[in-house]
Amino acid sequence: MSASNHIDASTLQDDQHFSADIVIVGTGAGGGIAAEQFAKAGFNVLLLEEGAWYQREHFVMEERWAYPQLYQEGAARKTRDQSISILQGRTVGGSTTVNWTTSIRTPEPTLAYWQSEFGLNFSAEYNLTPFFALAEQRLHIQAWSVPPNPNNAKLQQGCEALGWEYSVINRNVNGCANLGYCGMGCPINAKQSMLVSTIPEAMRLGATLISRISVRRILWRQDKVIGLVAVPVDQYFQPRADIQLTISAKHYILAAGAIGSPALLLRSNVPNPSGRLGKHTYLHPTVISGAIFAEQINGHHGAPQSIYSDQFVWPKAHEEIGYKLEVPPIHPVLMATKLVGMAEQHANLMQQFNQLQVTIALLRDGFHPESQGGTVHLDAAGQPVLDYPLTAYLWAGVRRALLSMAELQFAAGALQVMPINHQAQAYRSWSEAKAAIAELPLAPLQQTVVSAHVMGGCNMAASADKGIVDSEGRHFQLENLSIFDGSVLPTSLGANPQLTIFGLVWRNCQRLIAQLSP
Amino acid sequence: MHRRQFILAGLAIAGTAALGVPLWHYSVSAQPENRALVFSAILPALLYGALPADGAAAAAALQRTEQALHDFIPYLPKRQQQELDQLINALAHRVSRLAITGYWVSVKELTINARLQMLQRWRESYLVVLQQAYHGLRELLYGAFYGQPEHWQNLNYTAPRFR
Numbered sequence: 001m002s003a004s005n006h007i008d009a010s011t012l013q014d015d016q017h018f019s020a021d022i023v024i025v026g027t028g029a030g031g032g033i034a035a036e037q038f039a040k041a042g043f044n045v046l047l048l049e050e051g052a053w054y055q056r057e058h059f060v061m062e063e064r065w066a067y068p069q070l071y072q073e074g075a076a077r078k079t080r081d082q083s084i085s086i087l088q089g090r091t092v093g094g095s096t097t098v099n100w101t102t103s104i105r106t107p108e109p110t111l112a113y114w115q116s117e118f119g120l121n122f123s124a125e126y127n128l129t130p131f132f133a134l135a136e137q138r139l140h141i142q143a144w145s146v147p148p149n150p151n152n153a154k155l156q157q158g159c160e161a162l163g164w165e166y167s168v169i170n171r172n173v174n175g176c177a178n179l180g181y182c183g184m185g186c187p188i189n190a191k192q193s194m195l196v197s198t199i200p201e202a203m204r205l206g207a208t209l210i211s212r213i214s215v216r217r218i219l220w221r222q223d224k225v226i227g228l229v230a231v232p233v234d235q236y237f238q239p240r241a242d243i244q245l246t247i248s249a250k251h252y253i254l255a256a257g258a259i260g261s262p263a264l265l266l267r268s269n270v271p272n273p274s275g276r277l278g279k280h281t282y283l284h285p286t287v288i289s290g291a292i293f294a295e296q297i298n299g300h301h302g303a304p305q306s307i308y309s310d311q312f313v314w315p316k317a318h319e320e321i322g323y324k325l326e327v328p329p330i331h332p333v334l335m336a337t338k339l340v341g342m343a344e345q346h347a348n349l350m351q352q353f354n355q356l357q358v359t360i361a362l363l364r365d366g367f368h369p370e371s372q373g374g375t376v377h378l379d380a381a382g383q384p385v386l387d388y389p390l391t392a393y394l395w396a397g398v399r400r401a402l403l404s405m406a407e408l409q410f411a412a413g414a415l416q417v418m419p420i421n422h423q424a425q426a427y428r429s430w431s432e433a434k435a436a437i438a439e440l441p442l443a444p445l446q447q448t449v450v451s452a453h454v455m456g457g458c459n460m461a462a463s464a465d466k467g468i469v470d471s472e473g474r475h476f477q478l479e480n481l482s483i484f485d486g487s488v489l490p491t492s493l494g495a496n497p498q499l500t501i502f503g504l505v506w507r508n509c510q511r512l513i514a515q516l517s518p
Numbered sequence: 519m520h521r522r523q524f525i526l527a528g529l530a531i532a533g534t535a536a537l538g539v540p541l542w543h544y545s546v547s548a549q550p551e552n553r554a555l556v557f558s559a560i561l562p563a564l565l566y567g568a569l570p571a572d573g574a575a576a577a578a579a580l581q582r583t584e585q586a587l588h589d590f591i592p593y594l595p596k597r598q599q600q601e602l603d604q605l606i607n608a609l610a611h612r613v614s615r616l617a618i619t620g621y622w623v624s625v626k627e628l629t630i631n632a633r634l635q636m637l638q639r640w641r642e643s644y645l646v647v648l649q650q651a652y653h654g655l656r657e658l659l660y661g662a663f664y665g666q667p668e669h670w671q672n673l674n675y676t677a678p679r680f681r
Contacts, residue, residue, distance in 0.1 A: 061677050061678060061679075062665070063665055067661075073593070073595055076594060076598075082650050082653065082654060237593065332673060332675060333660075336663070336664035337656075342563070342566075342634055342656070343563060343567050343630070345567075347566070347568035348567065350568065350673055351672050381595075383596070445650065445653050
């Protein structure tokens with residue numbers, strides 16, 4: 001890739017001004033799709049990314065390099081009370097560079113809920129189906145035809161034994177070697193992330209990429225954005241204060257993710273008549289269950305996610321929260337930081353690393369009055385902090401999810417099951433686990449909760465009193481501002497979000513291009 | 519009071535007193551000697567059972583882990599770095615105060631069990647700040663240790679290499 005249209009902002013010596021037809025803040029699932037669409041339509045595009053422009057030759061498949069270099073806050077991002085850890089990309093390609101490739105269309109019941117609660121229309125020209133198909137074709141999204149690795153196979157076997165639903169996952173890969181290191185950046189460019197697909201194509205068509213730049217403020221007057229104020233970041237990705245960069249464009253696209261986009265808008269004091277800016281942030285709060293098997297699982301090897309189960313994602317009792325069952329890749333740091341206990345107890349668990357199977361349950365938050373999500377705040381340095389209260393409604397779902405996972409793991413032949421909760425033990429039978437989990441204290445910090453999906457905070461809605469942007473991602477008050485990322489989702493999805501963002505942004509780009517073209 | 523019991527009681531107080539009083543009392547800026555003191559007190563306890571039996575190899579592993587911590591911490595948000603250093607400075611301050619009494623010559627005199635008990639008490643504390651200290655330090659320290667390929671022997675794991 002030629003670097004002639006790439007600027008590493010950290011190398012700039014003086015204040016500088018940039019201008020373009022379209023400026024896109026963020027290069028993840030939303031920004032990446034938008035860059036290619038607008039470049040293809042003949043617009044002069046400028047892409048801004050807080051992270052670095054790392055590529056395949058940098059990806060060394062070691063967590064000690066990948067987490068600080070490719071993830072927000074060194075992969076140690078946490079909610080305000082530190083009770084939820086959040087994995088989120090911060091590099092060119094955003095989370096698509098480090099995600100586990102799972103590609104699922106927006107579930108129909110989710111779209112139906114958005115229609116009824118937020119007045120959003122998904123019929124006729126607003127139908128997302130053709131745009132999912134376009135994104136699937138563009139990013140080589142297909143069912144994974146290789147047999148699942150043992151970590152995923154146990155999820156499948158447990159479902160089969162119990163008569164539970166499961167599906168083979170569609171993945172955005174081309175020439176995948178089944179390595180298992182998707183979370184550290186694909187070293188062979190098999191993963192069709194934004195990094196290797198839409199962004200290089202946009203750059204080939206003339207788009208410019210500025211990396212290591214943090215946009216601090218949106219300048220606006222009346223109903224228009226008039227510019228951006230940004231700074232380079234230092235070698236640790238901390239915003240610098242010595243140089244100021246300004247950017248102007250005809251239209252501004254915000255795609256900094258569901259924590260970054262609301263944070264930038266909050267720093268800029270933009271109009272917020274609905275009062276929803278930075279609120280209703282959803283996480284798919286996720287709980288973990290470890291299991292020891294007699295045989296080798298080697299969960300670090302092979303496609304990290306190839307099977308999921310939706311057995312519990314849409315429960316018949318609508319009052320209960322649903323959860324999706326998946327597995328994560330198993331790598332030393334990811335496991336060591338999440339396994340409970342200390343000293344010998346922890347060391348013994350780590351010694352069984354290759355026999356460890358891990359199942360996760362992702363709770364579908366945002367569909368109930370007691371699940372209204374979190375709120376993005378700003379700290380003294382203007383950096384975002386997400387406050388996400390864990391409610392009794394969520395805890396009830398956590399308990400059911402821990403039970404389902406233990407039942408599944410024993411059904412798949414586990415010798416021991418360990419819910420990842422600091423008060424839990426390793427249990428040797430389903431009946432023992434069932435009795436213990438029923439009594440397990442569930443509270444912040446004691447119960448480990450993680451997230452790899454950040455959604456909401458700038459939700460779309462049919463009317464300005466219920467959202468930040470309209471159904472096409474246009475800001476209700478600032479007419480030359482669009483938000484094209486996961487922050488516009490009015491609830492969580494009940495599915496991994498990248499394909500929803502690809503399809504939604506693709507559709508919204510086509511509508512915006514039609515409106516902006518002479 | 520038996521000396522060991524005194525130290526145990528002292529540690530419990532150290533944890534609670536250091537963190538039960540307003541943390542703003544302590545500096546938020548990094549003080550390398552305090553970081554070294556606190557990490558060298560907690561790491562051998564947390565990693566008990568994971569460190570090599572050989573003394574020199576264990577010392578090298580600890581050294582590597584401390585270096586990894588110093589390399590990683592600057593990537594945390596400034597706010598979190600300040601909270602971490604405030605916690606470390608508070609703990610180190612209590613340690614040196616107790617040392618003045620003559621009962622606590624060095625934190626390294628404490629048994630591994632005593633240090634683990636201290637961490638355990640934080641985990642079970644009614645004070646949220648102590649629970650956060652337990653979980654925060656635990657994750658940070660385990661991440662630093664298990665991030666190093668030299669420490670994967672017990673795991674029977676090696677990362678594949680392409681280049």
